[in-house]
Amino acid sequence: MELLQEAYWDEELRERVRHSLGLDRPFIVQYGEFLGRLMQGQLGYSILSGQRSINVMLAKAWPKSIQLGLVGMFFWFVSGTILGIIAARFHNRTIDYIIVSTTVAVSTIPTFVLAPMLMIVFILKLGWIESSIGWEGIFSQKIILPMMLIGFTGTAGLVRQWRSSILETISQDYVRTARAKGLTERLIIVRHVLRNAFTPILTITAASLGGFITGSIFVEQIFNIHGFGWLVWQGIIGLDYPVLMITTLFSAAIILFMNLVVDILYGVVDPRVRVGERARR
Amino acid sequence: MEEQETQAEERRELLNDQFRRPERNLWKDAFTQLIANRLAMGSIVVIFIVFFIAAFGPFLTPYDHLYQDWDNIAQPPTRLHPLGTDELGRDMLSRSLAGGRTAIMVAVVTTTMAFVLGVLIGALGAYMGGYVDALVVRTIDFLQAFPHILLAVFLAATLKPTFIRFGDALVQQYGIRALGNTLYLDYLLIFAVLGITGWPNLARLVRGQVLSLRATEYVSSAQVVGAKEWRIIVHHLVPNALGPVIVSLSASFGGAMLTEASLSYLGLGIQPPGASWGMMIAENLVQWRYRPHLVVMPGMVLFVTVLAFTFLGDGLNDALNPRMLTPSGQK
Numbered sequence: 001m002e003l004l005q006e007a008y009w010d011e012e013l014r015e016r017v018r019h020s021l022g023l024d025r026p027f028i029v030q031y032g033e034f035l036g037r038l039m040q041g042q043l044g045y046s047i048l049s050g051q052r053s054i055n056v057m058l059a060k061a062w063p064k065s066i067q068l069g070l071v072g073m074f075f076w077f078v079s080g081t082i083l084g085i086i087a088a089r090f091h092n093r094t095i096d097y098i099i100v101s102t103t104v105a106v107s108t109i110p111t112f113v114l115a116p117m118l119m120i121v122f123i124l125k126l127g128w129i130e131s132s133i134g135w136e137g138i139f140s141q142k143i144i145l146p147m148m149l150i151g152f153t154g155t156a157g158l159v160r161q162w163r164s165s166i167l168e169t170i171s172q173d174y175v176r177t178a179r180a181k182g183l184t185e186r187l188i189i190v191r192h193v194l195r196n197a198f199t200p201i202l203t204i205t206a207a208s209l210g211g212f213i214t215g216s217i218f219v220e221q222i223f224n225i226h227g228f229g230w231l232v233w234q235g236i237i238g239l240d241y242p243v244l245m246i247t248t249l250f251s252a253a254i255i256l257f258m259n260l261v262v263d264i265l266y267g268v269v270d271p272r273v274r275v276g277e278r279a280r281r
Numbered sequence: 282m283e284e285q286e287t288q289a290e291e292r293r294e295l296l297n298d299q300f301r302r303p304e305r306n307l308w309k310d311a312f313t314q315l316i317a318n319r320l321a322m323g324s325i326v327v328i329f330i331v332f333f334i335a336a337f338g339p340f341l342t343p344y345d346h347l348y349q350d351w352d353n354i355a356q357p358p359t360r361l362h363p364l365g366t367d368e369l370g371r372d373m374l375s376r377s378l379a380g381g382r383t384a385i386m387v388a389v390v391t392t393t394m395a396f397v398l399g400v401l402i403g404a405l406g407a408y409m410g411g412y413v414d415a416l417v418v419r420t421i422d423f424l425q426a427f428p429h430i431l432l433a434v435f436l437a438a439t440l441k442p443t444f445i446r447f448g449d450a451l452v453q454q455y456g457i458r459a460l461g462n463t464l465y466l467d468y469l470l471i472f473a474v475l476g477i478t479g480w481p482n483l484a485r486l487v488r489g490q491v492l493s494l495r496a497t498e499y500v501s502s503a504q505v506v507g508a509k510e511w512r513i514i515v516h517h518l519v520p521n522a523l524g525p526v527i528v529s530l531s532a533s534f535g536g537a538m539l540t541e542a543s544l545s546y547l548g549l550g551i552q553p554p555g556a557s558w559g560m561m562i563a564e565n566l567v568q569w570r571y572r573p574h575l576v577v578m579p580g581m582v583l584f585v586t587v588l589a590f591t592f593l594g595d596g597l598n599d600a601l602n603p604r605m606l607t608p609s610g611q612k
Contacts, residue, residue, distance in 0.1 A: 101320070104595075108588045110539055112546050112562055113580035116569045124573065210428035217430070218543075222566070232431065236547050239438055248435045252427045 043246045048238040054246050057231060065220070065227030067138050069212055072150025076208070080155045084162025085189070091167060100159065107156035111149055111218040118145050135225040146219045153215045154208035161204045165197040172196070199270045206262040213251045307524070311600035321596025327589035335385035338378030346371065346379035346556050355572055364578050367565060373575065377582050379556035384586065387471055387541040388534050394476035395533055399483025400526070406484070407491035417488065421481040429478060430543050436474045437549040444470050464555045471550050475537050486529050490522035524601035531597055535590030542583055558583040 018024050022033065037044065043054040080103075087099040106114070122129050122145065132145045169175065170193055178188045213229075220229035228247065235243035315321055339346070349370040350362070358365045364373035406417030424432065448466045494500060494517065503513050542559030544550035551557035553564070558579045565575035 104591060105588055108535075108591050109580075109584045110542060110546075110559075110587075112543070112559070112566075113584055116562070116566060116573070116576040117580060119569060120573045120577070124570065214428045214430040218546075232434070233547070236434055236438060236549060239441075241439070244435055244438055248427060248431050251431055255428065256426055 038249075044242045046240055046243050048234070048240040048243070054243060057243070058228075058246070058250070061227045061231050064135055064225055065216055065229065068143070068146060068150065068219070068225065068227060069216060071138050071143060071147045072212060072215075075147045075151035076154050076158065076212075079151060080158030081162060083155070084159040085166065085194075087159060087163045088166035088170070089189075091163065096163075100156075100163070103156040103159045106152050107154065109152075111153065111215050112222065114152065115145070115149055115219065115222045118148065133224050135223075135227075142223075146223050146225065149219050150212055150215045153211045154204075157204050157208060158201070161200055162197065165200045166193055169193045169197045199266065202262050202265055202269060206259050209255050209258050210251075213254065307520075307601070311524075311597075314600040315596055318596040318599065320592045321600075324589035324591075324593040324596070327585060328593065331381055331586050331589070332385060334378050334381040338382055339375075342372065342375040342378060344372040344375045346375040347554050348372065348375070355575075357572075357574055365572075365574055367561075367575055368568070368572075373561075373578055376556045376561060377558070377579060380558040380561060380579060381582070381586075383551055383555065383557045384538045384541060384583075386468070387475065388537040390472050391475035391479055391537045391541075392530060392534050394472065395479030395483055395537075396526075396530060398476065398480035400487050402480065403484035403487030404491055407488045407495075414488075417484065421485050424478070424481045425485075430540060433474050433478050433540055433544060434547060434549060436477060437470060437544055440470060440473060441549070444473075464552070467551050467555065471541055471544065474544070475540055478540070479533060479537065482533065483526070483529055486525060487522065490525060491518060494518050494521050528594055528598045528601060531590060531594040535587045535594070538583070538590070539587055 015024075022030055025033075034044070041055070043058065045051045045053055046057060049057075083099050083103060087096045090096050109117075119132060123132065129141055129144060132142050134142055136142050175188060175192050178192050183191075216227065216229035217232050218229070219225070220227050221233040224230075228250075231243060232247045234240065235247060334341075344350070350366060350372065351370050353359070353362060353366050354370040355368045356362060356366045362372045362374065364377060366372055367376070402417055406414040427435075444466050500513055500517050503517060508516075541550055542557065542562075545557040545559035546563045548560075548563065551560055553560065561579040562576055562583075565572065565579075569576045
């Protein structure tokens with residue numbers, strides 16, 4: 001090490017690098033400049049991959065992650081809704097207990113444990129899927145396992161929420177009225193129960209977002225999908241601080257933004273929550 | 282005279298036998314309910330086994346978790362190695378037990394840290410009000426805006442060089458050999474990171490509990506009759522806030538294990554050759570196609586343990602929070 005340093009250590013070069021990275025200025029100035037650049041949308045440069053701009057890296061990574069996330073959320077929503085409705089329909093019977101405890105168990109398994117297990121079952125034992133590694137768009141069979149993995153992390157929460165909120169709605173007076181009118185059970189559930197049970201579901205959607213993002217780190221790392229989570233993973237193994245900083249900041253920003261969107265959606269779904277109008281009255 | 286008295290006595294006893302109900306309180310009720318919950322009882326058994334393993338695991342197996350058996354490399358389960366060996370010839374059972382020790386140690390230490398910090402900061406915010414409270418709430422909001430694991434990853438990556446430099450400095454200055462072992466520094470790093478990320482949840486819960494309990498009638502009446510503040514705290518606030526806090530602690534115990542495994546899996550927690558379930562999965566994931574059992578074993582152990590804590594938390598929640606005083610329901 002000493003020899004290497006003697007041979008390649010160039011004081012002038014060191015100063016030049018320090019200057020180009022801004023390390024010779026006071027800490028607080030550096031922080032101010034960082035914030036200023038952030039405001040202008042310049043996210044800085046990766047240390048590891050040859051000074052590449054993080055803007056470019058993010059722009060390349062986003063489309064895949066958003067597609068994967070949307071597909072995963074779709075799977076999450078559909079599976080959670082169906083199972084939740086079944087569990088509420090047969091509540092306190094065996095099928096209800098089976099659904100609730102199985103989804104809790106599956107959601108408890110960390111992604112990096114579930115992923116190899118699903119791979120072993122579907123690829124090695126059953127042979128339904130040939131290979132899952134890589135990214136070929138959302139209409140390829142390679143998407144199936146990543147989609148399931150991202151979806152599964154939040155299924156238990158969604159099932160529970162649907163179950164309890166349907167059970168609460170079903171005991172309301174207007175449902176009894178609908179029954180008394182002689183509506184079919186299907187119509188009651190679709191038109192009267194589900195619509196009114198939907199508001200709490202929005203809350204859990206917002207709460208699940210963090211899970212989707214952290215889930216994507218593991219999923220994209222295991223399946224070698226070069227998206228946002230993969231970028232985080234690269235930042236971790238290379239201790240690439242600028243990348244880590246921006247990705248952490250970015251995910252927090254997404255979560256805050258989505259919380260805002262959900263808050264606005266409350267008003268759309270449930271007319272009672274329109275705060276502005278009530279305040280004006 | 283005397284006869285009458287004995288008769289009255291007998292009648293009273295008869296009344297007691299027939300109509301008097303046994304003494305009840307929240308804890309007894311909760312205990313009965315918990316005993317009746319089969320899932321929770323099963324979880325308690327699993328948790329006891331894991332704790333036993335954490336305490337005595339290394340004495341139970343003939344191999345050290347670092348011992349390499351060169352004659353049996355990457356074996357499926359055999360009589361010699363009940364869970365097989367990994368590609369370096371290390372006994373998977375011994376490594377799983379050592380990993381259990383890591384998991385329990387991390388969970389115990391970080392949950393204690395989160396408990397102390399959370400209760401102190403949460404109660405501080407609720408009691409002081411004003412600027413202090415605002416500061417506490419904003420800090421909690423700030424820390425909870427990030428996805429939990431991402432924040433832990435970020436902190437671990439950022440603090441790591443500092444810890445290594447700290448260790449080096451101690452070794453050079455005082456010649457403490459033990460601190461030169463990076464494994465201990467890894468443990469310290471994990472403790473610090475999980476301590477920092479763990480307390481906001483609990484602080485929010487405690488703050489909400491204190492604020493809502495202080496607004497109840499019985500606290501007001503205690504204040505009216507002139508009870509001292511510490512008496513209100515000890516007799517009214519603590520017993521009533523304890524249920525939700527215990528439930529939350531049980532959940533955070535499993536959560537801490539999971540986060541440790543995730544960090545170790547990502548290469549930021551316990552480093553080789555130390556043993557952690559998350560790291561064992563990461564080490565063997567490369568060869569899932571050829572030696573699936575190497576991935577499945579630590580995965581199953583981790584899964585069963587975390588599941589036990591989840592189910593125990595659910596059982597405790599049903600038993601201790603009869604009014605379903607969930608954290609999200611608190612305002």
